[in-house]
């Protein structure tokens with residue numbers, strides 16, 4: 001996908017880290033609510049430009065220890081993505097994090113983490129088999145009593161066709177995008193997003209790019225079923241009023 005390769009350097013102007021402040025706080029709260037062990041290590045699959053990671057590390061640093069409790073160790077984050085170009089963007093924002101290139105369906109780091117997190121990147125799982133493989137990767141990397149959190153953009157129940165736009169001005173260049181979504185075949189497990197990207201160069205010239213993305217659509221019942229199949233104790237979290245973009249989150253706890 002061009003967005004995550006030749007256009008990756010534009011990512012911070014398409015999706016600015018500031019936009020993630022509230023939802024990252026919500027994800028961190030959910031992880032802390034459901035885990036049964038202290039979260040000192042966190043693996044993110046499909047971490048992209050690292051916007052969530054940037055905020056989650058700060059929230060983790062601010063966590064309070066109870067009176068008499070051992071102070072929490074700093075959160076160690078490992079950020080993984082299929083795209084080297086997106087990892088390069090994330091390295092600039094999160095220089096202290098470990099970055100590893102890998103596909104969420106097949107990545108095997110041979111170590112376990114207190115928490116595993118996957119946000120919008122999971123939308124690129126367009127078949128039940130793909131989604132099961134990503135959940136299996138989360139299972140393989142989750143420590144006993146640890147937690148996994150999946151935060152898809154939507155489920156079959158919350159999806160709707162629509163159009164949105166956004167983008168930001170940088171000091172020298174600027175970007176705007178249009179995102180147009182529809183479902184060509186409601187009987188299958190995917191829908192399409194047509195993206196138009198407009199990039200304004202330093203000399204005022206504007207470059208235009210178009211790209212289609214195919215994203216996955218699964219019912220809540222399927223999410224829970226796949227998580228349970230993998231071995232997790234699973235539940236759904238309904239989103240929060242203060243976080244507009246988050247519809248449903250799926251949580252799994254790996255039994256001890």
Ligand SMILES: C[S@@+](CC[C@H](N)C(=O)[O-])C[C@H]1O[C@@H](n2cnc3c(N)ncnc32)[C@H](O)[C@@H]1O
Nearest residue numbers: 046048049050051052082083086103104121124
């Ligand atoms: C919307 S971006 C993620 C942005 C991220 N949530 C952030 O905070 O910046 C989606 C990412 O999913 C990655 N991706 C897509 N398919 C993937 C796969 N099979 N395995 C790992 N990463 C994948 C893309 O390379 C891209 O970086």
